[in-house]
Amino acid sequence: MPSGKLDDYVVVGMIGSGSFGQCKKIRRICDGKVLVWKEINYKEMTESEKQQLVTEVNLLRELKHTHIVQYYDRIIDRSQSMLYIITEYCPGGDLATLISQHRHQRKLLPECFIWQVMHQILLALEECHRSKENVGGKVMHRDIKPANVFLDGEGQVKLGDFGLARILHNTSLAKTFVGTPYYMSPEQYSCNSYDHRSDLWSIGCLLYELCALKPPFVASSQYKLAEYVCNGRFSRIPSKYSDDLHWTISQLLHVKPEKRPLLSQLLSLLEEKIPLAKPP
Numbered sequence: 001m002p003s004g005k006l007d008d009y010v011v012v013g014m015i016g017s018g019s020f021g022q023c024k025k026i027r028r029i030c031d032g033k034v035l036v037w038k039e040i041n042y043k044e045m046t047e048s049e050k051q052q053l054v055t056e057v058n059l060l061r062e063l064k065h066t067h068i069v070q071y072y073d074r075i076i077d078r079s080q081s082m083l084y085i086i087t088e089y090c091p092g093g094d095l096a097t098l099i100s101q102h103r104h105q106r107k108l109l110p111e112c113f114i115w116q117v118m119h120q121i122l123l124a125l126e127e128c129h130r131s132k133e134n135v136g137g138k139v140m141h142r143d144i145k146p147a148n149v150f151l152d153g154e155g156q157v158k159l160g161d162f163g164l165a166r167i168l169h170n171t172s173l174a175k176t177f178v179g180t181p182y183y184m185s186p187e188q189y190s191c192n193s194y195d196h197r198s199d200l201w202s203i204g205c206l207l208y209e210l211c212a213l214k215p216p217f218v219a220s221s222q223y224k225l226a227e228y229v230c231n232g233r234f235s236r237i238p239s240k241y242s243d244d245l246h247w248t249i250s251q252l253l254h255v256k257p258e259k260r261p262l263l264s265q266l267l268s269l270l271e272e273k274i275p276l277a278k279p280p
């Protein structure tokens with residue numbers, strides 16, 4: 001599909017300010033469809049950064065799955081050095097917001113929601129791993145965290161911000177970005193290696209945080225955090241949750257990547273547990 005023009009859309013409202021620009025709710029004029037765009041100013045980027053961005057956006061286009069935020073289009077406005085990435089709108093917001101709301105209200109999320117998030121994120125991840133094989137590259141998501149997982153209007157989970165966050169965080173634009181890497185895996189700390197099993201670690205951290213409303217490993221310094229992560233000890237999730245859920249999350253949080261379950265094993269386990277049949 002050829003890329004559209006800015007005036008194919010109208011801005012309906014502001015959603016939020018991200019680390020690299022604004023995210024706005026828009027409407028496609030031809031059919032009234034509500035979408036979002038992310039505004040990225042590439043003026044300060046180097047040639048190689050821009051190239052990386054193009055590669056990553058092309059990769060986004062390949063991904064089409066119920067549990068992945070759907071990419072629609074990109075628009076380049078050369079006169080302003082602006083790139084607009086247009087995707088599906090997720091009215092349910094992101095999981096980081098949901099977690100902080102629940103933390104403030106001192107309210108725990110229902111267990112069935114946690115299982116549902118687990119199942120749907122793993123399905124999305126399976127699709128990423130599959131599509132990577134298709135394009136022949138080896139690109140992990142690398143940035144699975146609550147702020148990158150969205151909910152649509154029906155409460156379905158959608159994994160978003162593919163690679164984009166990673167690319168952008170590596171550019172000169174990201175110099176001011178400082179985030180605590182709560183979800184960084186032990187293998188990233190110990191030998192700076194990353195593979196698909198590191199994505200499983202991050203999912204373990206995310207599910208843990210959904211239950212406990214705080215990450216499994218918290219420390220006052222990055223140095224301490226690395227130590228805790230590599231020791232791999234964490235408290236049980238709140239007692240309201242079943243041993244089964246705690247055990248399943250713990251499987252993802254094995255310090256040794258080879259001890260983490262395979263995605264396929266996990267999915268078949270979940271498909272046995274979760275009654276998938278939806279009410280008519």
Ligand code: ADP
Nearest residue numbers: 015016017018019020023036087088089090094
């Ligand atoms: P960041 O760089 O901080 O991840 P984003 O541009 O991804 O910033 O997000 C900014 C705000 O827009 C966040 O509140 C996020 O929840 C929201 N947002 C991002 N993408 C979508 C989407 N597809 N649907 C709804 N809200 C979104």
Ligand code: MG
Nearest residue numbers: 018147148161
């Ligand atoms: Mg984001």
